[in-house]
Amino acid sequence: MPGSSRPALLWDLVLGVLGTAAFLLDLGADLWAAVQYALGGRYLWAGLVLALLGLASVAMQLFSWLWLRGDPADLHGSQPPRRCLALLHLLQLGYLYRCMQGLQQGLLVWRQEEPSEFDLAYTDFLSLDISMLRLFETFLETTPQLTLVLAIILQSGQAECYQWVGICTSFLGISWALLDYHRALRTCLPSKPLLGWGSSVIYFLWNLLLLWPRVLAVALFSALFPSYVALHFLGLWLVLLFWVWLQGTDFMPDASSEWLYRLTVATILYFSWFNVAEGHTRGRASIHLAFLLSDSILLVATWVTHSSWLPSGIPLQLWLSVGGGCFLLGLALRLVYYRWLHPSCRRWEPEPDQVDGARSLLSPEGYQLPQNRRMTQLAQNFFPKAKDGAASPVKGEVNGVL
Template sequence: MPKQMREMLQNGYSHDEPDRMPSNITVKNLDIIMYGVAIIGHFVDLGLDINVAVRYFLAKKMMEFGWTLVFILLPAFVNTAVSVRMYSQDKQQDSVSNEFNKRRWLRIFILVLQMAPILRFTDALIYAIKSRQAERRRDHASQRAYYGLMLKEDSDAALLRIFECFLEAAPQQVLQTSLLFRAYDQFAIHQTLSICSSVVGMGWCLAAYQRAIRFAQPDKSNMTWPGTVLQTLWHFLVTLSRVLSISIIAYLHPYWAVLACAVHVLIMSTWLQLLDRSPFCSHNKLAELAFSLALGGVYLFTYILPIEGRTRYRYTVYYTICFIQNLTCSFIWYFYVSDEMRSSLYFYPVLVLSTVPYVIGLVFMVLYYSFFHPKVSKRVSDVEISFKVNEQTAEIR
């Protein structure tokens, strides 16, 4: 996992070893397709969530409507704030992309609409196409320059993907799953569609995030596709188990679930502030606290390293705490669920899915670190990397 997601990717190295743009680069059809799917998928997932919210509103289910709306708007607000901070850093470093400058007011308008990921996906797609066109013209200088800009936009999108995944898709699954347990028959189809879109979106975000790490380090052979797949499965299964566990409590005791989640977020945010403080928003104490709170929300579902360091003890503490929480949720589900729910189709699948995927996910984590984790090697300095990127992009700025 990265040191600090955006800085790692933008600077071109993981916490294990550095990477630089290869001398022989090509934008593949899969790269174009993934950007297109990311843009379309974002709108589909958002549309299905809005559809559920509207259904609740028309049925005068204002509590359900309010929570669904919160889990739509809050992650969008966080992503917008993070994206604005990224643009501020780019401006300070005189590295705001030319695509942003060309349509500044349109992009500011889109940011106001809280669709920050679309900006990054779109810019990365534009640069990918331009790099490919330059390759066909045999203009290798422009090809490398646009490729470098594509990597920059893709690296910025990686952090936004994480927040989109764990502050929107995962909480939306918790909410709609807990409501589905309550047998809202008139909403079942819409809830199921929202849950499925969130599951797919969560899986896609994780896969795209791991791909972004690989994409920013294309000359590395040590981060293999099996390793990437194992990382994706590890986080997906752990998150799926966490979603079901939290959904159990949200169904049985919704107010206690909110309190428990709030306590968990506060503990994780305190941990971040005391031990793993990220430099991303260090310019402002309030912004730093807000970023830690947002990352603490991510830690409801999985653990992403915010800084460089050894992972063994962090993972041991975090995953032990979460496993105890999952077991507690399963215990409460088994002994305190109603007789009606106990005789339903949900009872045993939920009991199994709240713990078994978590254990399997940890097995994948152990396999990854045992056989596929990159070894530490010499690091390329940030100054050298920055010089190379500026040199490559200067011609088209």
């Protein structure tokens, strides 16, 4: 094993530990907030926090279980019996089990002097699933929780310590999940180099800055019109769900579970862009950005025509200025990223004989290695120009090994 690979494996292991710690920290912050709301007699707020936690956890366990059930039986080696795995997921511990499994595999590979190609590919397989589950949890629980706590603060006019902790952990968790997911996609395609430090920082910042105005828009609307925010979400969510259905997604093992994926993607699209199908990614991303921007402008018009002050007495103009400034800065950084820092730019491309992405599907001995078909398919949708350079998943094959 080349010496330069060991620091990379150690760094991946450290990132895995930090990601798991961030998840537990965010979970602890949410439970802390729910307890404080209940102790203060604000049972509706406590109930909403716990409801979001519960729904997101159930969805994560379903995804994890369906993927495990769809993977080849001999792929995961010496894992617990299927009944034990089912019980872990029923107890809402499936995601943490996957995190521990990924860390154990990463540690095993790092400690080996020359790890096998199968062990390296299997490590990638596990980390890709964990990255996808983390992204789902982020937009099913963390982002709605952030919107809720901001609405509570804007309506009450004061912020407690546990609320500031929740805001900080939510923003970091959201940006981390988006960056980790984007980096994970690149490990699926050998024609795409990994993100460098400079492009990673810019990617982190523009995602954070573009997401903040959207969350702020919904939070302000919730603070001013708490009775109508559910109708607003449901109306937009149905439109986005219809759009996802029209694109004919094929991510899950079967047609019935595919609807779970579509429901989740529609929720993600309510807050941020997420590509699910082949085609002109830039065009669809622009349409989605214009759609969310138009919706946010309509929300702003609603605020201005009904009130210029929040219930707490805070002027809306202050928050609108902050949100608008973040949006413009985030849009500028996004243009900078795709114009000069994107790894597909000429000066970031590897030499023809370099492969910085996924492990080769065939080892020197000739046997097939694990490939995460579901994530590879998403990567090819996100990077259509790299499709010819990557190994395409075979239609109709089970997830896991081709």
